[in-house]
Amino acid sequence: MNNNPGSSHKPSVAVLQHAVTSRTQYEIPLHFGITFVRHGESTGNKLGVVQGHQDYPLSTLGLNQAQQLGINSVMNLRVSHIYSSDLQRAVKTAEILRSYLLHAPEIQYDKRLRERGFGSLEGLSLKQFRAELQKSGVHMTDLKPPGGESTADLRARVISFMEDLLTTLRAFDKERLKELAANPNAASPSYYSEYQVPSGRSNPGAPPSVNDPLGASVLIFTHGGFIREALLYLEQEYNFCVESQRHLLKAVSPNCGISTLTIKITEPKTTVNCMWLHRIYHVSDNSRPKLNQSMSIAALRARSQSASGGNRKQFNSSISMM
Template identity: 30%
Template sequence: MGMAVLIRHGESQWNLENRFTGWVDVPLSPRGEEEAKKAGAKLKGYRFDVAFVSALKRAQDTLAIVLRELNQTDIPTYQDQALNERHYGDLQGLNKAETAQKFGEQQVKIWRRSFDIKPPGGESLKDTAERVLPYYEANIKPHIVAGRSVIIAAHGNSLRALVMHLDRLTPEQVLELNIPTGAPLLYEFDSAGVPLAHRYL
């Protein structure tokens, strides 16, 4: 039976500063490194065959810390920008409180949480899903169908897009979906790659 663990990177320097990060390649904060270590501790006893990670340093560092905690740094690892955080366009680098003052709190909430409304110059969650899901189907799911154990280190919105697909959530349901940092989310699959159960560790 195939298995996948999804992990959202630990707190980054810009999460700490409450800024929109998107594709800007900011490092983990010390707390984020700690969160990644704790995630590794929660995964003790699990053995992974293959890892997938975005092209951004905060996800790569999270994965590296987790695999180091598990003494599994030698597993094949594939990196792709298809798993990157959604691109926040003109909001990238702006403090979230300032953005709310500038555009209005309601508008910012719509950009952050709605399914198909893009922030100026950026991607909607729908756009993010349109790169995450084909990559998942072509590159990750075959490992799961083959009965392997996979770990995916990515971002709040790229993982929301994937969970929406795996759990068959509606655009309304995904609005309320929030994936915590550094909390491993374990999925078990049947031999066709259909999710049977999932839980946070």
């Protein structure tokens, strides 16, 4: 695994200075990676109840899932930013994985990363929830119980968070370029040189974009509903998903599933590449749901198969309220 950027990737002083001073475009693209991580199994998941904003902790299995994901996925990885929902099932997952990182920035907690709120229906069994949904006479996306949220409310949180994240990353990248312009011979931090999530090991056969230098690498610990809505929003904005993956956009990520995108902004163009959706890298539970092989990009198929094992089953993708 090459953690040091090659000399061919190092921009000239003039280019760096222009990138720092320009307000309308970057000579060097703003290029970053985002990985969404769903929390490990919670006690609410285990009970099969609607969680929403209810603050259920991780189950014993969920703790083990997070630990195994840390070992198998992010061991010795460097990232620039970590964000987490403030609900403890996401917080604990983030804390466990952070302990395995080579470079571990502080976790930034954000209520906007919470699961969709179901208000008065939280705590019901899935069977009870479906009965209430049928009784309401409205579609799941439009359902808004007392004290709860509709899908549109969740989408508004997604957009607010993603817009603020982009603003943060622009400022972060500008400071990085400013430092490089002041000291062009300085070595870039290794987490800029290769995007390795979700495996700290080498990545043979991966597309060239995996090894492109990045300005930032972001881990976001959140919930199934938020991840699905974020992916749908980004797909609608940037049309990043290949046809074989399109059905996955409405699927619910399994516990400790990870979805990784790289985003390159060269004004006015934005290019989003999907590395993988809802991948599982923890191996603590032999009965865990395993993803269909069609879920991986062709260039990563061999790696995905070796990481996820043999017999595969579809996971439940019908309702996200966990």
